[in-house]
Amino acid sequence: MKLGNLLLITIQSEIYDSLGIKLLNDIAETLEKHNSKGILLDISSVPIIDSFMGRIINNIASISRLMDAHTVVVGMQPAVAITLVELGLEMPNILTAINVEQGIELLNKKITKMNRIDEADQGEKDTD
Amino acid sequence: MKLIKEKKIRIKNENDFLNARGIVKELAEEIGLSILSQTKITTASSEILRNMLIHGNGGIIIIRIIGKETKKGLEVICEDKGKGIPDKELAFQKGFSTNKSLGLGLPGAKNLVDEFQLDSELNKGTVVKLMVWKR
Numbered sequence: 001m002k003l004g005n006l007l008l009i010t011i012q013s014e015i016y017d018s019l020g021i022k023l024l025n026d027i028a029e030t031l032e033k034h035n036s037k038g039i040l041l042d043i044s045s046v047p048i049i050d051s052f053m054g055r056i057i058n059n060i061a062s063i064s065r066l067m068d069a070h071t072v073v074v075g076m077q078p079a080v081a082i083t084l085v086e087l088g089l090e091m092p093n094i095l096t097a098i099n100v101e102q103g104i105e106l107l108n109k110k111i112t113k114m115n116r117i118d119e120a121d122q123g124e125k126d127t128d
Numbered sequence: 129m130k131l132i133k134e135k136k137i138r139i140k141n142e143n144d145f146l147n148a149r150g151i152v153k154e155l156a157e158e159i160g161l162s163i164l165s166q167t168k169i170t171t172a173s174s175e176i177l178r179n180m181l182i183h184g185n186g187g188i189i190i191i192r193i194i195g196k197e198t199k200k201g202l203e204v205i206c207e208d209k210g211k212g213i214p215d216k217e218l219a220f221q222k223g224f225s226t227n228k229s230l231g232l233g234l235p236g237a238k239n240l241v242d243e244f245q246l247d248s249e250l251n252k253g254t255v256v257k258l259m260v261w262k263r
Contacts, residue, residue: 014149016142017178048149048167050174051232079167087171087236088222 002034006107008100010042020056027060031067037114038107039064040100044075054089061094070095070110074103130195133158139206140186145177148189152204155191159200159262169202169260172237176206176256179233183226184208184254194259201242201261209253216248 001008007030041060061071072095097103137148152173156166180187187208194201213219222235238244243259
């Protein structure tokens with residue numbers, strides 16, 4: 001779902017590995033098509049995230065950064081978070097939020113900050 | 129030790145994999161494990177099931193509810209007739225992988241359960257047993 005320049009992706013229940021890979025490709029294509037600046041990945045109804053699914057989430061975040069967008073993972077269940085840590089999966093670059101509303105707020109802040117940096121760079125070039 | 133309930137599922141594809149994972153969660157809930165313990169045993173099973181599909185061309189999963197004195201436990205046994213694990217020590221090293229994965233499967237799964245046992249014979253197959261107890 002498109003929300004202005006953000007993409008809201010809700011993962012419903014459990015998904016197959018092949019579906020996870022398809023999701024990754026679809027997201028990359030949609031980012032390019034709509035020139036989106038942020039992804040909200042809602043995983044609040046996902047009861048199990050194993051190392052494969054965790055890697056898909058990490059990859060979504062990395063790919064979005066390469067395409068000038070940020071990813072915020074929303075609504076990870078507490079038991080899933082504890083299990084991922086004990087499994088040994090690290091997600092150092094993942095931005096998270098408790099719910100969609102706070103996720104949107106965080107993404108908008110990130111995007112505004114990036115725009116300011118761009119404008120400042122532009123300003124410097126103009127004065128040269 | 130008393131066998132209270134047993135389910136056997138043949139794993140050949142992703143559909144069986146998700147179905148088996150669902151049954152692990154269902155039986156974990158049935159013996160009254162906490163949400164966290166249910167999530168841990170189901171995630172550990174998921175790692176082993178995936179190994180079985182990738183390296184063992186599928187196999188059989190046996191999920192058992194076990195009674196021991198007054199406590200109950202859930203045992204998950206994954207058997208395949210694949211190529212086996214050549215170096216078990218290496219396979220348990222975090223980050224070691226033969227298929228470009230993260231190499232978290234075996235060591236991660238071991239970390240998530242109360243008891244873990246791996247038997248593997250080259251070119252004959254692998255059996256992994258996971259066990260959690262209701263506290």
